[in-house]
Amino acid sequence: MLQKVIPYAHQLLKEAIYSGDTVIDGTCGNGYDTLFLSNLVGESGTVYAIDIQQAAIENTTSLLKKHQISNTVLLLEDHQYIKRHIPEEASGTIGAAIFNLGYLPGSDKQTITTPESTISAIEAITEILRPGGVIAIVVYYGHKGGEIEKDALLNYAGSLDQKTFHVLKYEFINQKNDPPFLLAIEKRTQPKKTE
């Protein structure tokens, strides 16, 4: 009955996203979340899906083709530069974003997301997110380097101003083998003036 981390992340995205929205997959990986977002925004929406690895872009392209998806823009790029690729007029209208940190599932694990780039990407998206919009970050940290990224991210997210953002950590605390947890950042619809 308690929802697992990934279904819970997807539920938050479903609640935040409307048909016609512009949204972001910050780590497209094998494309499953890109496909999920694509269905949520519908034909009139757009998904910007970014990944630094050629293999990820190829796998995503092939998955989207199989499902005859045409509302996505795939970007072979470090996600810290995501904002360069989002049209100026979409600024402040982004409904949601998702990140899956760590390595490309099925890969040799040599390429991993890194703290500086991940935090830059998230920070950039907080700026162009609309009020009520959500960034869902699924934090895998069992791999080498994962703990460092996790700590840096918690430090960053934990310091976001509570007048402007809600930052939720959703985590199962009695599981072995470092399962992922969820960080969800919501831009408040009515920033609180005084606290």
Added chain:
Amino acid sequence: MLQKVIPYAHQLLKEAIYSGDTVIDGTCGNGYDTLFLSNLVGESGTVYAIDIQQAAIENTTSLLKKHQISNTVLLLEDHQYIKRHIPEEASGTIGAAIFNLGYLPGSDKQTITTPESTISAIEAITEILRPGGVIAIVVYYGHKGGEIEKDALLNYAGSLDQKTFHVLKYEFINQKNDPPFLLAIEKRTQPKKTE
């Protein structure tokens, strides 16, 4: 859109509890959760509501009377002894329990929940909870002694066997003044044989 801690705890209780259930309010306080549970279980259900403070029992009695509630059993008792008061035949059928840790709202804060008693109470309820049942614990820890109870509880809950229980921590991590977080313990419907 992200649910705050108390509404989220209530949502989990709503999902776990059916009409006719036997449930527990482990810290009845001023009675608001007792009333909430009473409505969820309906006339054919029973709420056992316990508190160590006379004032809490009085406030709860008065609130329930006002709402013409008759499906509750109020117990002036240390919650570590809760199991003594639950009929033998209800063992294994308890649908849910809630705890609000800390002090009685509106009181002089001299009486607080304590680690040993709280953990004994929760442990006792894990034994009589039905599969699929949930214990929701709202952890206030900003008061003197609160940190010690919080740490002991996280240590206890984090060590519950993942084959039998899911333990979720639901927490906003960018808020000042030590707001409460939620610990939710679910008894798995199908205990995992191997992990």
